[in-house]
Amino acid sequence: MSDTAEANSTRGEVSRSEPSDRDLLLDLVDGRRGALGTLYDRHSRVVYAYIAASLDAREDIEEISQDVFVTLWRKRATIVVAGESVLPWLLVTSRNLIANRRRAIQAAQNRRAGDALDETHPDSRPGPDEIAERNQLLAYVETVAAALPEPDRTVFELCIRGDHSYDEAAAQAGITPAAVRNRLSRLRTRLRNELHTLRGKP
Template identity: 35%
Template sequence: MYETDTDGELIRLALRGDRGAFSAMFARHGKAVYLYAWGMTRDDRDAEDLTQDTFVIAWRRLRGIRLVDASALPWLLVTCRNLARNALRARRGHLALDESLLPGDRTRQERVEELTWVREAIGRLGGMDQRVVHLCLVEGYSYAEAADHLGLSTSAVAKRLERARASVRRAVRGEA
């Protein structure tokens, strides 16, 4: 039944609760998404995780999937690419500060102190502001993506980020 359905029809059926239609879309595009993910990561486990996460997001955002030439594959690949980039950013963000990578003179100590102040200033922000900072500045989400993720308006995310940046600047200058 599903083999002849277009991706648009599969999405419409899935929106009505037909999980078989969504499974058919996975069967149709899962291998391509996996191979694309593997090409970016060169790791089977990471590629499997990215493929799974891509389809989880697709399921949650069925209404938002944009078809290109009647295919959901371009949307799936862009989603997979964004997830891979976010995962890479998150890995880099969790690396410990290695002072040996900083310049070897007096500037090194100043930068270490400044980074410490920045981390402390971010830690003093409210929970939602910390989440906005993390999503937009660490993980690289756009304001619209962060707003969608947090259930806020895009302008609220922009305002919170503006206030957070000002707060961090004041803390680094020693004003707060």
């Protein structure tokens, strides 16, 4: 056998000896932290690049990149992968953590804007009439949601009232993620139109 053929043969044996992601997940369930390091080395660059494409602050990117693998360890006993790779699960988890961070950033900005508004307009808090109208609108939304047929009601509860992804809602509702997206679009349009009607707006 030539030196090149022997080297290729040796590399093939090393490649075949490497554990798959599914094997490493089983090691995680058994509490072997070394498996987490192997998965981190294998997928962290892709996860980091995915997060960096969605967020600007380096500290946010680095923190979420770490949180993805912390979540992997914390949920190791319940994770199910469709194929041999855990990367799709890592990217879905990244997307959810990115969404959470964006909501937190937006909430902080809203609080700062609210504080500034309170300083210049101390009497700008909603009055009794506005509170009554808001409560009426919320009660109306609850009535509409309760009357929805399945699977629209499940989609509403998971994606509008809750914080589930299209994939998670699709799995629970027994439909495709595309169907979840289409149903959500129709639900939001219906609610928006009916609330405008209730308020007497065109």
